Amino acid sequence: MRADRTTTCVFLALVVLLGVGERPARAGGxxxxxxxxxxxxxxxxxxxxxxxxSATQAAQLFVAHDWxxxxxxxxxxxYEFINRAGGVMPIVFPVKPxxxxxxxxxxxxxxxxxxxxDWEQVRACQRHGDRxxxxxxxxxxxxxxxxxxxxxxxxxxxxxxxxxxxxASDGQEWIVPTDRxxxxxxxxxxxxxxxxxxxxxxxxxxxxxSVMVPGARERNPKFRPHRFHTYAPVPVPAGWAARxxxxxxxxxxxxxxxxxxxxxxxxxxxxxxxSRQGHTLWAGGTGHxxxxxxxxxxxxxxxxxxxxxxxxxxxKLPDFAPGDLALCxxxxxxxxxxxxHQWAERARAAGVRLIWxxxxxxPEVLASLPPDEFFINQRWALGDAVVPFxxxxxxxxxxSGVLGEAVLWMITAEMLASS
Numbered sequence: 147m148r149a150d151r152t153t154t155c156v157f158l159a160l161v162v163l164l165g166v167g168e169r170p171a172r173a174g175g176x177x178x179x180x181x182x183x184x185x186x187x188x189x190x191x192x193x194x195x196x197x198x199x200s201a202t203q204a205a206q207l208f209v210a211h212d213w214x215x216x217x218x219x220x221x222x223x224x225y226e227f228i229n230r231a232g233g234v235m236p237i238v239f240p241v242k243p244x245x246x247x248x249x250x251x252x253x254x255x256x257x258x259x260x261x262x263x264d265w266e267q268v269r270a271c272q273r274h275g276d277r278x279x280x281x282x283x284x285x286x287x288x289x290x291x292x293x294x295x296x297x298x299x300x301x302x303x304x305x306x307x308x309x310x311x312x313x314a315s316d317g318q319e320w321i322v323p324t325d326r327x328x329x330x331x332x333x334x335x336x337x338x339x340x341x342x343x344x345x346x347x348x349x350x351x352x353x354x355x356s357v358m359v360p361g362a363r364e365r366n367p368k369f370r371p372h373r374f375h376t377y378a379p380v381p382v383p384a385g386w387a388a389r390x391x392x393x394x395x396x397x398x399x400x401x402x403x404x405x406x407x408x409x410x411x412x413x414x415x416x417x418x419x420x421s422r423q424g425h426t427l428w429a430g431g432t433g434h435x436x437x438x439x440x441x442x443x444x445x446x447x448x449x450x451x452x453x454x455x456x457x458x459x460x461x462k463l464p465d466f467a468p469g470d471l472a473l474c475x476x477x478x479x480x481x482x483x484x485x486x487h488q489w490a491e492r493a494r495a496a497g498v499r500l501i502w503x504x505x506x507x508x509p510e511v512l513a514s515l516p517p518d519e520f521f522i523n524q525r526w527a528l529g530d531a532v533v534p535f536x537x538x539x540x541x542x543x544x545x546s547g548v549l550g551e552a553v554l555w556m557i558t559a560e561m562l563a564s565s
Contacts, residue, residue: 175562176411177407179311179322179555180403182306186304186327187399190335202346204279204343208251208340212248214237215250216237217237217239217252217255219256219257219267220257222435222436223281226434229434230354230434234352235369244270244273244274244276250274252276256280256282258325262293268297281301283305283325285308305328327548330551331395335388336388338388338390338543341382341387342535345379345380346382346383349375349379350374351373353538353540354540358477382535399548406525409520409522410557417501418561425469425470428451429452429472430453431452433546433547440452466497466498468496469499470498471498475550475554476503476504478505478507478511478528482514499519500520501522503521504523505546522553531544532545
């Protein structure tokens, strides 16, 4: 707690030196993005009967006919789906549309900037007999239908009507993305209902435990080769898993907004002040869904990407200059030490100011941050996943991807409102 207060005091001193100060949140800023997130949660909640029916059909193919499960389309959607704490182990990666001896269940998130390529992939899947389930906003679905592309199921991601939440100052472009985080919310609701449907069919799929939990690195390899556990699971009723996840996610977002909102506004002020002084702003993260996030459709371009190629690859330092600022959105710690190729240490040596956001269940990690580096706490618990299935040894369905993206886009929205 003492280190946290010291960090805040030093950061406030930096804010004063740069000529900026904390101001009330503006209606079009972080608060507006938070309000959209809560609206999206309500939309997915209302869709739970449709989500559950879709997942139940898929589970029948997965259990009774040995169809495989995979994801395609948007790269951040795919990486959020694979090898995640509280996610499904027996999946296909990478998905090769139209290939394989047997049809597959394909969860598909169209890419707004590559729709023609995506439509060809969907057609190839359907020629192969795959079941394609889209996570998509209505405008993109309408474009698919106009192109003669039909999905077996289309689930709304409840993104903003134009994809971006705000109209840019030029009146031409909608900015601050909503599709990707909306996809993740709907994805995990669907996965919860899929696993629940499997339990009602007498099977429990093998599921990942966060490797940050002691013992998980020994547990996971035991189950990784298997599609199902050998025991008969407790049947989970339709609708329960998705709603438990959405309840938990709503609580996490409320906590993030009200306990970390002032810090996000201060981070936005510091970023704007840094930019006005002619320095470059950078952003990126080590979460699964952060691949390709900076520069995606509707990104207003305030930040340059820290690690554009792969979310886990921190070997190469960007072309930093002294005085630049980097918004670093991590998992449960900074990008420091051998695991991250001394990324933070090299960035500090290059004269870059660092703003961190990760969760803080390792107090010693938070205490290790220099006092002039600001911290935004994502506030999710060790293990990441939040939904306990009766009789299962680990929880399912992680909130961290949504929370990490929320931090990025709430800060971005606040910068736009304050500029």
